[in-house]
Amino acid sequence: MSENVLASGVVPKKSKYPKAVPYIIGNEAAERFSFYGMRSILVTFLVAQFFNPTADKALSTIADAKANQLSHLFVTLAYALPFVGGLVADWFTGKYKIILYISIVYCFGHLLLAMFDNSLNGFEVGLLLVAIGAGGIKSCVSANVGDQFDVTNQDLLSKVYGWFYFSINAGSVLSTLAIPYVYQNYGAKWAFGIPGILMGLATIIFFSGRKLYVRIPPAGVNRDNFVFISIYALRNLSKKREGESWLDVAKEAHNPERVDGVKAVYRVMAVFFFALAFWAVWDQCLSEWVLQAARMNRDINLGFYHFTIIAGQVSTVNAVFLLIFIPVFNYWVYPYFDKLGLKTTPLRRLGVGLVLTALSFVIIALIQTNIDHGGAPSIWWQVLAYIVLSAAEVLVSITGLEYAYTHSPKSMKSTMTAIWLLVVSLGNFITAGVNSYIANRGSLAPYLAGANYYWFFVCFILVFVVAFMFVSPRLNERNYITDPYVDDTAKNKIIADTNNL
Secondary structure (H helix, E strand, C coil), X not given: CCHHHHHHCCCCCCCCCCCCHHHHHHHHHHHHHHHHHHHHHHHHHHHHHHHCCCCCHHHHHHHHHHHHHHHHHHHHHHHHHHHHHHHHHHXXXXXXXXXXXXXXXXXXXXXXXXXCCCCHHHHHHHHHHHHHHHHHHHHHHHHHHHHCCCCCCHXXXXXXXXXXXXXXXXXXXXXXXXXXXXXHHHCHHHHHHHHHHHHHHHHHHHHHCCCCCCCCCCCCCCCCCHHHHHHHHXXXXXXXXXXXXXXXXHHHCCCHHHHHHHHHHHHHHHHHHHHHHHHHHHHHHHCHHHHHHCXXXXXXXXXXXXXXXXXXXXXXXXXHHHHHHHHHHHHHHHHHHHHCCCCCCHHHHHHHHHHHHHHHHHHHHXXXXXXXXXXXXXXXXXXXXXXXXXXXXXXXXXXXXXXXHHCCCHHHHHHHHHHHHHHHHHHHHHHHHHHHHHHCCCCCHHHHCXXXXXXXXXXXXXXXXXXXXXXXXXXXCCCCCCCCCCCHHHHHHHHHHHHCC
C-alpha cells in the first residue's frame, strides 16, 4: 500500500470516466466517417458527373480545375466557421445547442448531396450545408470533451483525448476505404447517402447522452477578446505613445492582461503565416492527388494477393503513416537530434516541415510529368509522396498546434486554435483561387497545366521557405509554459521585488 493510504487509513477513490464520454466519442467517430467519406469521392464525382461526363481529354484540365476549385472552397468555409461557432456557443447558446442544432443542418446537407447527384445547383447547396455543419460544430466538440471532467477525474483527461483522436482517425480511415468502393460499385446516391446515414447516427448518439452532459452556460458577449481589442486599438492609433505597442492604447478600455494576451496572438500569427504555405497544398492530397491517382497504375501485387486500389482510397495512406510517425518523431527523431546538439525547436521543425512539403510536391510533379508523356506510373510513387507529406504534417501541423498552446496565455488559447483553423481556411482559399484562374482560362492558365501546376506550388512553398530562413531568427518568442508571467510589467516588478529582498 502507498504511504498516503497507510497514513490516513483511507483508500483513495479510483477516478471514473464521465458517463457522457462514450456518447461524445461515438458521435465524433460517426461524424468524421461522414465528412471524410464524402470528401474521398468529391472531386472524382464532380468531374465525372458535372464537369467532364464524357471523359474528353481536351476538357480534363478545365474540368479538374473546376472540381478542385469547388472542393477547396468547401474546405475554406468548413475551416472558417469554427471561429464563428465557438463565439456563438461561448456568448449565446452554450456548446450543447450548437452541436445539436448544427448537426441537424449537417444531416440535411448530406441528404441534399444524395438527392441532387444529377443537379449541380442542388449539390452545391448540399455542400454549403455540410460545410456549415462541419465547421459550426468543430470548435465545440473537442472542448465539450474537456467540459465533462472536474478535479476528481482530471487524471483521465489525456486518456480520453487519446480515444477521442483515435475515433477521428478510425472514422476517416474506414470511410476512405469504404466509400470509394461503394461509389465504384453502387453509385453516387449510396456513396453520399451512407455518410449521411452516419451523420444521422452521430446526431442520434449525441442526443442520446443529453441527460448526462455537463453543460457550461454561455457567458454573454465578452468585450475583452481578440476582435474587440484589435478594433479598439486600430480606431485609437492616434493615442499611441512613443515606445508603446499599437495595442497598448486598448489598455485604457480593456483588461490589460487580455491586451497582453492579444499581443501574444499576433506574435504567434507571424509564425502561422508560414504555415499558410503548408495548408495551401495539404488538402490537395484529397483533391488534386486523387484525380492524379485515377490516371496511374493502381494494381497492387503482394505476391499472395493481387488487387486494384481505387483512386479515392489512396489517401488512407496519410492517416496510417501519420499515426506511425507521431510516436516515431516524439520518441526517436527529436531526442536523437537533441542529443546531437541540434535542438528541435518548434521553429526548426516548422522549417524542415515546409521543405518536406515541397519535396512531396516534387515527387507529385515528376509523376505528373510521366503521365503527361503518356505513361502510367505505379501508385507506389504517390504512396512515397504521401509518406513524405505525412512526415511534413507531423512537423508543421502538430508543431503549430503545440506552438499556439505554449506561446499564448491561458485566456487566448481557444482564440489561437480558432485562428489556426482560419489559416487552414485561407490556405484552401488560395488554392481555390489558382484553380478558379485555370477554370476561367486566365492568360497564364496554359502555363499551369499538367506538371506545371505542381511545379508552381513547389515554387510557392520554396518562396515561404526562403522567407522563413530570414525571418525566423528575428521572431519575438515567449513561451507561456516556461515563462508564465502575466505580462512583462508584472515580470519586471517581481524581479525588482526579488532584488530588493
